[in-house]
Amino acid sequence: MTGATTNADLHCHSTVSDGLLAPAEVVRRAQANGVDLLALTDHDELGGLAEARTQADALGLRFIDGVEISVSWGDDTTVHLVALNIDPANASLQQGLAQVRAGRDARARAMAAELDRVGIHGVYEGSLAYVGNPALVGRAHFARYIVAQGLAKDVKSVFDHWLAKGKPGYVAHVWASLEQALAWVAGAGGVAVLAHPGRFRFSGAELRRLLRHFKDLGGQGIEVVSGGHTAQQVGEFARLAREFDFLASRASDYHGAGESWTDLGKMAPLPEGLRPVWEAF
DSSP: OOTTTOOEEOOBOOTTTTOSSOHHHHHHHHHHTTOSEEEEOOBTOOTTHHHHHHHHHHHTOEEEEEEEEEEEETTTEEEEEEEESOOTTOHHHHHHHHHHHHTHHHHHHHHHHHHHHTTOOSHHHHHGGGOSSGGGOOHHHHHHHHHHTTSOSSHHHHIIIIISTTSTTOOOOOOEEHHHHHHHHHHTTOEEEEOOGGGSOOOHHHHHHHHHHHHHTTOOEEEEEETTOOHHHHHHHHHHHHHHTOEEEEEOOBOOTTSSSSOTTOSOOOOTTOOBGGGGO
């Protein structure tokens, strides 16, 4: 496989975080969709990697160990890094992710209290039915419960009305710092990629400042193609990848049917003239 022909999907989620499919099911769906190279990148959690790798080995699908790390940057802004080709047994990475996860339950309870004040009751308890790992209960699980109660038509509507920044159920949280996250990735032998930059509500100048800070601290790649990126954004991030000499990644950010921009492996190819991140593996 060459970089141009590899059907790589290097960012997706399972029930170990906020996906709808178990790790092995994610792998089977990816293989059925023609994916050649897959990374499972659950939020702040490594628990699905062994199951996914076992299934990938059985299917002959090349599999990369990964994780998506929640990072606080600037003034109450959350950004995400995808760590690829990591050693899941690395103690520093494991300890760092445990620290990030530790605050999730407290944040979830605070969000539920805020929603209760605006008349949406029992969300914390109700959302547990949608969580594969109770330690990782979060906004996606809340949204699924609220939809199931008939209070919104879909998960996106819940975020738009209650859970996005500035809405009644949003609670700010301090995640890992950019410095911490990149140190964990480097210590685990991985490649750090800035996830879905098109979803960040930054000005052009702010994005460039983030990219410079990310690169100065050892960041190596950017998701040029992501399930949530428009064709125009793909072109923009391809240009920035060339300017900052970043490796280029391709990813669906798949969570499950009905909750994702695109299916596993069904994204556009990387634009010409970029260095695919998988060449670093």
